[in-house]
Amino acid sequence: MHRALLVSEILVQIFDNLSQPPISEILDTWLPSSTGKSLASLALTCTTFHELAMDLLWCNMLGLRPLLGCVTRLHSVVYDSESVYDRDWSEDVDPLVEHEFHQFLRHSARVRNISISATKFLHLLTTLPIETCVFPNLRSLSWLVQCTEIGDLRFFLPPTLRSCYHISEELQLDMKYIGARCPDMEEFTVYGGSGGVRLSETLRSCKRLKHLQYPPFDSTAWMHLSTIPTLLEVNIFTSRMIHYPGPLDNLDFATFLHLTTLSLSGGIEAASVVAIIQHFKFPSLKKFKVHVRVLPWAEAEQLFRALSLCKASWQTLEHIIISSRNKTQEHTSDSLTAVRQFFCFKELRTLRIYVHRPIYLDDDLLFEAMTTWPHIRLASFSNYHYISRLQELQVLVDARNIDIAPEVESFQHTSLRNLAVDSCELEAVNVEAVARIIYSMLPAVSQVIYSDDGVPRSLHNVNKHLDLLRNKPSSAPDQ
Structure with a gap:
């Protein structure tokens, strides 16, 4: 036997790699696998191999x-x-x-x-x-x-x-x-x-306790959770529609000192999420995720507002994900105001808002958002599409009204690499002008993708013009 096999660290690494079964064997609930047979053979080889091979052979069991x-x-x-x-x-x-x-x-x-x-x-x-x-x-x-x-x-x-x-x-x-x-x-x-x-x-x-995933529980349990100093993650999930938890209205504020992740999903109602936001403090929270089956725009606005009002105890938030898959009624209020509710969270890396209604960003709001969130990496405002120091951007574009005023100072975003557009009017635009605007302002974008099903012919033309601009003798973008 080679002397290297007498080094316990080397032997452990070899056996550990051997003990990882292929997917086909993981799916088998109990039949002897080739991995198990190999470990059993090693256990019978010599006393040096026996204990380690047996430990790995019996480490993971599927049934009795x-x-x-x-x-x-x-x-x-x-x-x-x-x-x-x-x-x-x-x-x-x-x-x-x-x-x-x-x-x-x-x-x-x-x-x-x-x-x-x-x-x-x-x-x-x-x-x-x-x-x-x-x-x-x-x-x-x-x-x-x-x-x-x-x-x-x-x-x-x-x-x-x-x-x-x-x-x-x-x-x-x-x-x-x-x-x-x-x-x-x-x-x-x-x-x-x-x-x-x-x-x-x-x-x-x-x-x-560090990680808890559980169906909705009572107010007493919530209060006790706030006293566990090791708790880092709480995920509340229910598969049934439920209004919960009413008794929170009578509770004093409780502080979850070290909780970094809070996720609420399934059949929970928006009003219950707002109640939780209003009654608890999360001074260390980094990720907040909510999925509500039905989220009318009026309730979405209430949720956004409740979050913004709790900024003093949620100031560490880096990731906010709010979603709902069910379609709701049209809304007439200003969606730009809703986006501004999140401007108080200066540490945002991820913002994903999907309420089955489009949220359009005008030039001023987009500039304000990128200025307000210096650490933003990923953002999405509709259809589960992502806006990503900032590498991917997906927004709804009104291609009929592209207007770059010559007297306005141009800008460049050199880190953006992926640009997705979503506009049914893309066929009607000057594709050469669009390509030149993208090339001059977003020099790292190699091509534009279309976020809806199917790719219009005009988009191929935009990317064709982008290629032509990139392959010009001068590598510097036109200003």
Whole structure:
């Protein structure tokens, strides 16, 4: 054996690369993979390889079947060629007896990440003592079971658990286990259910929580979250339309000192988002994301105004994303005024506003915006299109009224590289004039793209003229 393989750092790197399975094997829930077979062979090669190869072999598990295959009585039925695809083979199998516990737990301490997508094997563990810690070193749990019997989670919640992804309509049955057994939880994601009433009780035990994704919860839980000093990200998601949370109107202000990301999406209503904005302070917030299914323009304006009024406690914001996919009624108010509501956020890198209504920028507003946001990288004002120190710009253009006054001093934006236009009137413009304007003012733009479906012939002509201007003997743009 080469001496380099005796260096633990080198050996770990080699084995770690080997342990990354191809996508085709990740999709297989339990069948032995080529990666697993290679690690098993390495574990049998020599004592130097054994422990590391075994740790990697058992590190990530999809279900309990591999551990059950270690039980002598179950080995043949687990790996029998006719039963491997039989989902009901375990129904007639008796639970483990005492002398089989050691066989089942032989490698469980090596498991770091596990995903449970069915409860069909859990009845085989019913005879295990209630205090048994099946996975003493588990770091991540994905519980993908809709219906959960009380106590099912107890074998999967060691004190070492840091990440828990849970799908269950009956979450309240399991909350007491999560809070009591996993005080060092850092990432807690719950998808499904209506927002367990036990959340506040659970979170009181999670003193190191950093990332939380959860259905809407009550005001007590909100207040408790504000006391967790490690909390960095909160994502509130609901798949159903819900007005929430009314009790916030009676709360005192709460401050989330270290929260950097707040995301509200799904069926939440705009009025509820405004209530959250008005009742909490986020002095460290960098990213604010809202997706509302239905967002009439009047409610959008209220949301923009509420944000601007909270600038004192939101002054660190770098990314604002507000979106709604459902079409709403026409609006008659000034959209330029709405954009100015965001001028108070001087640190903006990203601004994305999609409310299914176009927001046009005139020359003065665009100049004011770029001056106000010195760090802007990406902006979008309609149809999920991006305006990007500033490398991509997508805006609605009134091509019928392109007018560059000769007495006005020209400017150049040398960092803009991508320009997208969206105008049904592009066919009617002087394409040569458009190309010359772009070439003189935006020298880094190599071509113009059309943001709607289909590319008009005139746009090809604009890009053709751009190419001609770029290939002139003099490399300096015309002034």
